[in-house]
Amino acid sequence: MSVPAWAGGLVGLVSGGVALGVAQLVAGVVGPAAFPVVAVGDAAVDAAPAPLKDFAIAAFGENDKAVLVGGVLVVLAVVAALIGVLARRRLSLGFAGFAVFGVVGLLAVLTRPDTGVLDLLPTVVGTLAGAWALRSLLRRATTFTPALAPAYDRAPQPAMVPGASVDDEDARLEEGPEDEPERPAVMRAGGWVPEFDRRRLLTGVAGGVVVAGAATWLGREFGGRQAVDAARTSVALPKPATPAKPLPAGVDFKLPGLSSFVTPNKDFYRVDTAIVVPQVDPDDWTLRIHGLVDRPVELTYADLLGRPLTEADVTLTCVSNDVGGPYVGNARWLGVRMADVLREAGLRSDADMLLSTSADGFTCGTPVDVIMDGRDALFAIAMNGEALPVDHGFPVRQVVPGLYGYVSATKWVVDIKVTRFDEDEAYWTPRGWAAKGPIKTQSRIDIPGYGDRLKAGRTTIAGVAWAQHTGVDAVEVRVDSGQWRVAKLAEVPGPDTWRQWSIDWDATPGEHAIQVRATDAAGRTQTDQLAPPAPDGATGWHTVTVQVS
Template sequence: MVPAWAGALAGLVAGGVALGVAQLVAGLVGPETFPVVAVGDVTVDLTPAPVKDFAITTFGENDKTVLVGGVLVVLALIAALIGVLARRRPAYGVAGLAAFGVVGLLAVLTRPDAGMLDALPTVAGVAVGAWALLWLLRRATVSTPAAAAAPAGTAERPSQVEPPAEAERPAEAEPRAGVERPAEVEWPAVMRAGADLRAFDRRRLLTGVAGGVVVAGAAAVIGRQLGGRQAVDAARVSLALPKPATPAKPVPAGADLRINGITPFFTKNQDFYRVDTALVVPQVDPNEWKLRIHGLVDRPVELTYADLLKMPLTEADITLTCVSNEVGGELAGNARWLGVRMSEVLRRAGLRSDADMLLSTSADGFTCGTPVDVVMDGREALYAIAMNGEALPVDHGFPVRQVVPGLYGYVSATKWVVDVKVTRFDRDEAYWTPRGWAAKGPIKTQSRIDVPKSGDSLKAGRATIAGVAWAQHTGVDAVEVRVDREQWRQAKLAEVPGPDTWRQWSIDWDLTPGEHTIQVRATDAAGRTQVEQEAPPAPDGATGWHTITVKVA
């Protein structure tokens, strides 16, 4: 009999082979058909909004990694259990893998625009995984004739000797007085000469496991390469960006206060926050990309990437903010964007007077509802193709994404955008609206303390308190700071090129020994001061003053 640990190991490796083969086939069919991704996408869609909020708040940009990791851990545990059950009856193992195949198929085939070919990765993975499990279990045992168990010329071990017949057993004498009868001997089972025994072979199992791991890893790596990431990366790197017809305003010399620990004015691409619903980043070839504008328009428009590059390009510095950002959170970033004004594209289509919503769709099926009046009011709302002087990173929407200053990302910043339906809010809903979020999401005035950090220990005396504040598309006009709920004091503001970026601020304060509470609030250019009342991000953005506590010695 194969030990339980060996069965669990065989199940784990067979599960890995199944996923590796599924990844390989998905590389040919489409990355979104990988069953782990499909199950993860369904999980995201079915997860209640409060749980999603908790995941984003707790794990930030790593929420997708945690989700996929959780799915893989669950699959690993169940694969190990299937392996243990299959030791006694291989049919249990095949049935268990088939059951998980059904779950994967349901997740894959219920995706929008799914076809029967999309089932191929899951079917192939389950079939090869079942074969691998049976092969490993067979490999773990070898036939051992009973006669060979005892070497020639040696006495047979008790386990190889038949017990004497009843008549041949010596008569049991009555015990003498005071002498205890010896315990009755239990004779072991007999292994007759010529019987075919199955003995566990650890070495054969482990060599088979090593081969399975290599196959699983190689299939997964090749599958990821076939998924198109390398081709899209190559197209992105080779892209020559046109010069903007309307360059961004020069950044004022005093835009960055250069205080150690403060958030820089521009956020590097690799540091820019990423929050979206895509478990696998869409790989969109710019040569095949098209943007379709339709719905409540006079003339439906379809643009290729080459068409977009031929249009006048605008460069603008814009801060984006996620609606899931907690007070004092880091889900905000500022970048220099290059793209075509959305208003110019929409004018080509001819907006009808009753239209008030742009329902944009991403290449992965995500939808977003943007108010028409905001896009058409003259602000630099863009179909962006570049970020901080280079083509959009794939993770941030390559080849084209929306960037709309003044709106939270969930109602404006569609990545990998491929379709825009001009419609009305009373006719259509975007992805997050039925999940409890507001249909429109204007950004709320916020400020954050970057220096010092909450919980820091400081020396008594003069200390610098600094951070950033934002109020897109209005602009920040003032920032105030107070310590221990005493009188508010005006902070020094950095220069900014316009109302669509965040603004650095700083103030020097004499701190005495003890524990101190520091608070900050901002006022926008329209005279609206940041709300004191604390509220969570749902349904339309968090409110409250950022508050930290420090110790001074």
């Protein structure tokens, strides 16, 4: 076949796009987790060693899942183009390439929790659609024209039958001339010559791009985001039976560049294992509580909204946050106290762990004694006065003051097994993280930022400090390893939130290193010993270097 390599690569690329678009469309009906790219990404996350996960979070932050999916798509694009290059010579090689990708996708889907037969459909249908597109585009790329040709080196060829497939003609053309007897050097009419048809190829490619794009868009629409968003915006939040106290005056210094006391929902950090954010219809949501309880409980969303609600200001922190890192935020949450529901279920005396499960299969292990000690641990339904954003767990998530999120803050929670730490493990524990994750006292410099250039004279150093469910009692700052100076503290409504601090500094020309440390209400000052986030939270003093002129 006379199709050039670049055209074969383009055909493969577009065929791969059609395969993924059709798979996305079918997954929109079956369920987004059945989309093979997502399944492969989820399997990669599960199989990746802990150091690689730590690197991804450190390097890409909240975009680590997007980078992973993007990487999978880049690999697929490169290999699809290679398949197209090979298929222009022998179509069976192209079909074999798509078959291999189909098998990889099916194996990845089968590794996901609660996989059913229907979950295999997106991969199967997408693979077949890609193979069909590959064959169709290669046919469009080649036309056969009659021509006079010297016949001294080949036996007479049968005419190309109108409507015959390109691969049939390929098989005929692949018979080598060395197998035929030499003929006299005469001119013969009536032969058919394969020629590359650029225009027909490009019109076919345009059609393939339209099919791939439309299928992808429809799949995402069918995936239910719009429906869930509509359900979320229609939620009428009940008034809390136990409202939070009004924020005290002086809770926020309102300095430019300083993190506000309340983190807006759109700015709140997001760290989780979900490649695709679960779209959970509140009308279909239930929470099952079982295991070491006397009376198993199952709640609907309406049940939860009908119970007495508690409002609380709570700061959440991710265990993967480096010293001075961004994975911390403060919000006002509304929900049902977890302890009340667990008492109704009748906790058995030997229970010491809650193994909670998210709608996407993620599990989290939370110490029972922390939930039951009187703090505002909530099955939260709202955040900063509105129903939970979908990215942050709509319709229901857990919020537990004093524990890192990986052992407490399950989003899209649907199941809680009351169990024991010596009998069950949550997602992160076998991956090298501690089974229990109490938050360590930390402080951060927000202004000035690392590497900032300042003018000599009076300037303000400010930031936030946190020691959830203990409270911050003091913050100290020093410059160039000099004397520690006590910073001014903002007011706080209680021990479960971060606390702003600030101090004035007479900056002199030169390069300066600024450090901060906090002391909690129990008298514990954060250590200067640097430690990475794994296995139970980073330690050390946050340091920024600035230039003053």
